[in-house]
Amino acid sequence: MTKQAISAERSLFAALAGRERDEGMELAIVGSFTTPDRRGNGRGIEVFRRNSRDEWHGVCGLPMPNPSYLLLDERSSSIFVAHGALGMVSALRLDREIGALGRINEQQLGGTNPVHLAISPDGGHLLVVAYTSGNLIALPIMENGALGPASASLELPGAPGPNTSEQRGSHPHQIVVDPTGRWLIVPDKGLDKVFTIAFDPATPSFSIVSEYIAKPGSGPRHAAFHPNGSTVYVDNEMGGTVSQFVFDGHSGSLTLVGSQATLPEDYSGPNATSEMQLSPCARSLFVANRGHDSIVRFGVDAVTGALSVAESWVATGGAWPRCMTLGPKGDELYVANQDGNNIMSFALSASETLVERRLVVETGSPSSIVFAGP
Secondary structure (H helix, E strand, O other), X not given: OOHHHHHXXXXXXXXXHHHHHHOXXXXXXXXXXXXXXXXXXXXXXXXXXXXXXXXXXXXXXXXXXXXXXXXXXXXXXXXXXXXXXXXXXXXEEEEOOOOEEEEEEEEEOOOOOEEEEEEOOOOOEEEEEEOOOOEEEEXXXXXXXXXXXXXXXXXXXOOOOOOOOOOOOOOEOOXXXXXXXXXXEEEEOOOOEEEEEEEEOOOOEEEEEEEEEOOOOOOEXXXXXXXXXXXXXXXXXXXXXXXXXXXXXXXXXXXXXXXXEOOOOOOOOOXXXXXXXXXXXXXXXXXXXXXXXXXXXXXXXXXXXXXXXEEEEEEOOOOOEEEEEEOOOOOEEEEEEOOOOEEEEEEEOOOOOEEEEEEEEEOOOEEEEEEEOO
16 A cells, blocks of 8 residues: 555545544454355455444455454554465554554464464464464564564374364364463363363473363363363363363363353254353353254353353354454343354343344454454
8 A cells, every 4th residue: 555545544434533533532453254165155354343332344455365363462453364265374464543554474384174273371472372283383573573584393192082073183163371471271172182281392392281072972172271270161162061160270281170061952953162251250251052052051160260051042143153352341142143244243131141132234254343443
């Protein structure tokens, strides 16, 4: 984009969004699936203005293949992109004043189908989970926000689970940094394991610290820490359950406490869980069901982190809810319905239950949402 075009776009944006900025204008950035093999009809990355009334208005877009997971850096100036089903990641620069995106660079992974990203505790590496090739990859983050060539990789070992169509090998699906920054928790859907991993940025290198072996065919997908730091939740994509663990911060080991079903007893159709979100005060754990197309709520003990049985189900207002994320103020939960081609919002009540479902925007195959302030 030329300097003249940037100046014109800034002027236009200021004219359109001055009132919203005064009221606390923010940006919502949405990634999507774009290729037929992923049932994609998205347009790449889209940037929306979000005003204090939670009205979303398109600002710009950046066409690119399957930007299915987005990660905003701590300064909200760079966005890292996982290109689902492909073998690369990208770094983008975000101009928060006008909502414009610029390409910094792309890097090949030495792995296939990146599905989740995290920044290493030291801030110097982008950590990538490659679902299809079954490995973890680290790429250095340069001072200008660019990504360097992959500097570390770890293939996750084990025998595939019994589901021959979904468990053909190691399929890690997420990488979660523990609250101390010492450990990484990696659920592996293909091996029915939850790994605890150490990452040494000086070497750099990954090493396996412990492995929890889950129920065969359950398919651990995502993990989340309770604020107490010693409770971990893992949703099992194919098992239709959420497991609660005690986490030993010294050894990195996980000990199962119990599991709760994510579906009503009278539902017998197909289903696959996707994301989890703890409410801001950690009184509720929300899990998305794809197939049942619902969000299930579990009550959470504020001190121990213990889960209740499922307390309620709310329809997502679309098909195949892939992504859930809390809004910047923590009072709204946003759900990206991949096959429903929409993003819905749910207000959180004082008791942290979901109320007031509302259509936010219609957009093709949404799969990831991040927010950036003014």
